[in-house]
Amino acid sequence: MSVRGIGLYRNGDSVMRRDAHSVQINLLREYPYPGGIDLTWLTPIFHPNIHEKDGKVCIQLINNWAEGQTILSVVKALKQLLEHPNTKDPLNRDAAVYFDSHPDALAGGALPVKSGPRIVSPR
Template identity: 30%
Template sequence: MSLPKRIVKETERLVADPAPGITASPHDDNMRYFDVTISGPGGSPFEGGVFKLELFLPEEYPMSPPKVRFLTKIYHPNIDKLGRICLDILKDKWSPALQIRTVLLSIQALLSSPNPDDPLAADVAKHYKEDLKGATQVSKDWTNKYAVETA
């Protein structure tokens, strides 16, 4: 199965010139399927964590957005229990001008600035709105529990 040139180019760039704190490597048997890791941004409750995600490029890519989800459990108002991500560029704000790299940087930015006003996990968003300090602590605890690799 041959891949569109664009996917080949984007993949080469991701591997050769990864964004800081982000890795994305395609599977050998399916070049549309990527294993992704995103390091929790400094100064966020996710700092110190390394989050595993999966990214899949549908047949329609780049006319439709990649499918991305968290495999690592995370306590975040815009990411639900199944790891689905509420991010406008993965839905109605998608543009073929965007790239895999842009998507991953946007997800990393979402970790720095959770948006409880556009939640996917309503219970987490409620917690963030009513008790930011407590919610942030739970996010830190989950990061330490699920996203920190112990040697």
């Protein structure tokens, strides 16, 4: 699944912005009950609530799963988590320290859209 929103990733010693991400959502045998969803962030990301090496996501919605929640609520929660990281209870402490010391890291609006070839139909 693709998620659009500003996020950060490490490129050597630099932290860069990215606005397109891939996430894998696995529905386990237990779904729709607690423990029935496994989330893995596939795109490299530098985020307090996402493990930088294996992409595992720590998200409150999954930890406190309740009847009536849907895959759509998971998708919305992922976008919310991407844009509003929880630095108070981090999975990635380095990222939490970075976000706390750079509170405007995700500010600045959307990244410019990359232009590609245009196809123009004849008139």
